Amino acid sequence: MAAKKRPARTGGKATAKSAPKSAPYSEGKWAEAFAPRAAGERRYWLAKSEPETFSFDDLLSAKDRTTCWDGVRNTAARNFLRDGMKLGDQVFFYHSMAQPSGVVGICEVVREGYPDASAFDRKSAYFDPDSVPETPMWYMVDVRAVRALPRLVSLAEIKAEKKLAKMALVRVSRLSVVPVTSAEWDLVIRMAERP
DNA sequence: GCCAACGTTGGC
């Protein structure tokens, strides 16, 4: 979707191979997203999709309201999919390249990271000859729609809210999968509940 | 290991 349905070869070639699955991610700017969890801790994420390609409505009408989040071809986003997202985590469904762009719905992780089969498929727009089943370079998760938000919360609103200035969505706009803090999560939902 | 050229995302 964003990534999911966007033919994009943002490399990965070299770096994915040099980022083994065992990488601890205990350092660096995304360390918190990979830090050990308290028992039962649930985390939050945001994933982008271009609605013209795959919208939240498309997910609502999909079988079991579930989709695999394939096509992500960026190593940081891949690491979130492969190592960060756990069963039961909640995910904002974000419409990118839209008028307006913004958060439209909530999903839940129903299957943790597994190899992105579209990378092995010669006919897929996401085919990547450097990713082979023995040593997959790209990963995806399955998400199921939980509910639509009462209304779209636009990127403009998010940027205008000082408490959301540090959102990864705002700070690193290119990333198609990003972590969300629980405070950010709650605030965006409250904004969606205000007319 | 540096760094310039290039490609991609995605907002505007």
Add this chain to the structure above:
DNA sequence: GCCAACGTTGGC
């Protein structure tokens, strides 16, 4: 269509 940000590639 333009631009900012930034990851990758490849020459050296």
